[in-house]
Amino acid sequence: MIEFQNLKKIYESGGQQVAALNGIDLKINKGEIFGVIGFSGAGKSSLIRCVNWLEKPTSGKVIVSGHDLTALSVREIREVKRNIGMVFQHFNLLNSKTVFANVAMPLTLAKIPKDDIKKRVHELLEFVGLADKANSYPDQLSGGQKQRIGIARALATQPSILLCDEATSALDPQTTSSILQLLKKINKEYNITILIITHEMSVIREICDRVAVIEAGKIIEEGTVFNVFSSPKTQTAKNFVSTVMNDQIPDSIKEVIEKQQGLQKVFRINFVGNSAGQPLLSQVAKKFNIDFNVLFGNITELQGTPFGNLIVEFQGPDSEIRRAIQYISQEKVSIKEVTTRAS
């Protein structure tokens, strides 16, 4: 649906060159919600703005719905862009126009007949839950309501792609959640492909199917939300994941582990789904000549699947503990000894 091939964007600024995108290769499939996460300055905005040609790439390809934008004429690009809606962090509404006029804007520009515009705008306002605000002005709305209007406007021309540029960064957590649910509904009901850029891992966890981590204009990690959250590979991804996963061992427990006061062996066990965790540990204690003691644990839901994190002390003969570990290590369970300060 959207593909970037060796995409580069270099800005010229005061005689200096700034490489914002350093060879991006990425494919976003039809119907998915794809998130790109990165710190400030990583290149997120530059990337998303290349999709609707608000930025022109320096080199490489941007392929949207099978069209290589870099090979199209201005008129052809305009055609492709009609299929793309965009939602902005600061809503970009016209304060001098009513909510109705703001949502109607893309349709007015496309010279759609007035009666059709009226019908479509009312449908859209109904869809975003603000049917009673048609005659209000943006200044009379809350941030969340403004973003709903921004979303209605982005959907006016019935696009098949929706770009979200930090769409919830200016909102409080509760409003963020309601806007993310609205985006999910748009994806499901209209089968619209959504590309989101954000610096908040909670946004990725709440609605994305897949995620890419961008750093210094490069994609450094990519995968399903489940895989990246459950086993991040790069340090940057690990840092992002730790902002929402709470898998850090509390200091008090770390102290106990470091001192190894009476502890035999301490392990971190990560498990997926309901089939593992506590039942598995009970089985292990029965099957082998060992005892266990859960020092710390939590369960997070990722894409509808429980993901568990336990810090467990095993007590018993070394040989039995080794056998137990072998037994525990299976497809949906990972087990690692906790020996270092940073574990």
Ligand SMILES: Nc1ncnc2c1ncn2[C@@H]1O[C@H](COP(=O)(O)OP(=O)(O)OP(=O)(O)O)[C@@H](O)[C@H]1O
């Ligand atoms: N118009 C521009 N002229 C010069 N440099 C630019 C321009 N736009 C972006 N840059 C630079 O390109 C790099 C990437 O910027 P970009 O805005 O794409 O990152 P970002 O991840 O979206 O950051 P933020 O979250 O802060 O917006 C940064 O170093 C930025 O300073």
